[in-house]
Amino acid sequence: xxxxxxxxxxxxxxxxxxxxxxxxxxxxxxxxxxxxxxxxxxxxxxxxxxxxxxxxxxxxxxxxxxxxxxxxxxxxxxxxxxxxxxxxxxxxxxxxxxxxxxxxxxxxxxxxxx
Amino acid sequence: xxxxxxxxxxxxxxxxxxxxxxxxxxxxxxxxxxxxxxxxxxxxxxxxxxxxxxxxxxxxxxxxxxxxxxxxxxxxxxxxxxxxxxxxxxxxxxxxxxxxxxxxxxxxxxxxx
Numbered sequence: 001x002x003x004x005x006x007x008x009x010x011x012x013x014x015x016x017x018x019x020x021x022x023x024x025x026x027x028x029x030x031x032x033x034x035x036x037x038x039x040x041x042x043x044x045x046x047x048x049x050x051x052x053x054x055x056x057x058x059x060x061x062x063x064x065x066x067x068x069x070x071x072x073x074x075x076x077x078x079x080x081x082x083x084x085x086x087x088x089x090x091x092x093x094x095x096x097x098x099x100x101x102x103x104x105x106x107x108x109x110x111x112x113x114x
Numbered sequence: 115x116x117x118x119x120x121x122x123x124x125x126x127x128x129x130x131x132x133x134x135x136x137x138x139x140x141x142x143x144x145x146x147x148x149x150x151x152x153x154x155x156x157x158x159x160x161x162x163x164x165x166x167x168x169x170x171x172x173x174x175x176x177x178x179x180x181x182x183x184x185x186x187x188x189x190x191x192x193x194x195x196x197x198x199x200x201x202x203x204x205x206x207x208x209x210x211x212x213x214x215x216x217x218x219x220x221x222x223x224x225x226x227x
Contacts, residue, residue, distance in 0.1 A: 004157070031213065042118075042203065042220060043158070048213040056213035090157050096211055102148050103215075105157030 002026055004106035006091050012112045013081050021076040021109045025093030031055065032074040033103055034066060035090040043090060049074055050096075081113045117141045118206050120218035129227050133191040137204030137218055140185065144206035148215065149178060149189045152201045161202075162189070165210070194225045 005024040013019050025032050031050045035043040036059075045058035049068035060066070063081075068074045072093075078085060088110050092103035119138045127133045137147075145166040150158035164171040164178045164187065171178050177190045191198055204218040 033213065033215075035217075040219075042217040045214045045216070050213065058214060092157070102150070102160030102163060104160065105150075107155065107157050 006106035019078045023074045023091030029093035031094045033092040037088045086113045118218040124222040126224045127194045130193045133194045135189040143208045146207045148205045150203040199225045
């Protein structure tokens with residue numbers, strides 16, 4: 001079965017550079033979520049989109065922006081990267097909100113800022 | 115402020131025995147609770163969930179218990195298998211259609227053959 005696809009799997013950027021992470025949800029899923037997991041930390045909710053509109057916002061820095069496109073894929077844009085942005089970024093998708101049924105996560109993008 | 119707490123960072127259990135993973139929460143608005151399992155280099159995988167109107171939900175070898183008055187839930191795995199070795203995250207949400215899950219820090223379970 002098709003899963004949530006994230007690209008790239010690994011990304012190395014320098015401080016102050018820009019990064020774009022992509023997420024392709026499971027077909028027919030209309031909701032996409034972004035989470036950030038720092039080393040030894042729990043996944044922290046960043047932002048979510050339902051039907052191409054922002055549905056909820058968490059601890060996403062102002063330097064980051066995201067959107068969901070007409071084909072339901074989503075991109076997380078990160079500018080003026082800082083060393084502390086180094087983390088595993090997970091995307092997840094669901095049909096509608098995932099409070100009870102949970103979401104399906106992708107394998108994540110590991111971002112390293114040097 | 116950690117709203118979902120998993121106080122045991124790791125747990126080792128003998129194969130065939132019961133694994134009990136614990137989770138506490140502080141936000142009384144949470145009404146849905148989920149467990150995720152995560153292998154290295156993979157995203158978390160949804161395991162089982164429970165609504166606050168129930169105190170128990172069972173799915174095969176996995177049972178989740180919820181004690182609302184104590185704001186505590188636990189995941190029981192019986193019998194434990196080596197393939198269960200992974201990091202288990204407890205998560206909570208407000209509302210069945212919530213767009214946001216609040217995760218605990220995870221407990222690394224090692225099942226010893």
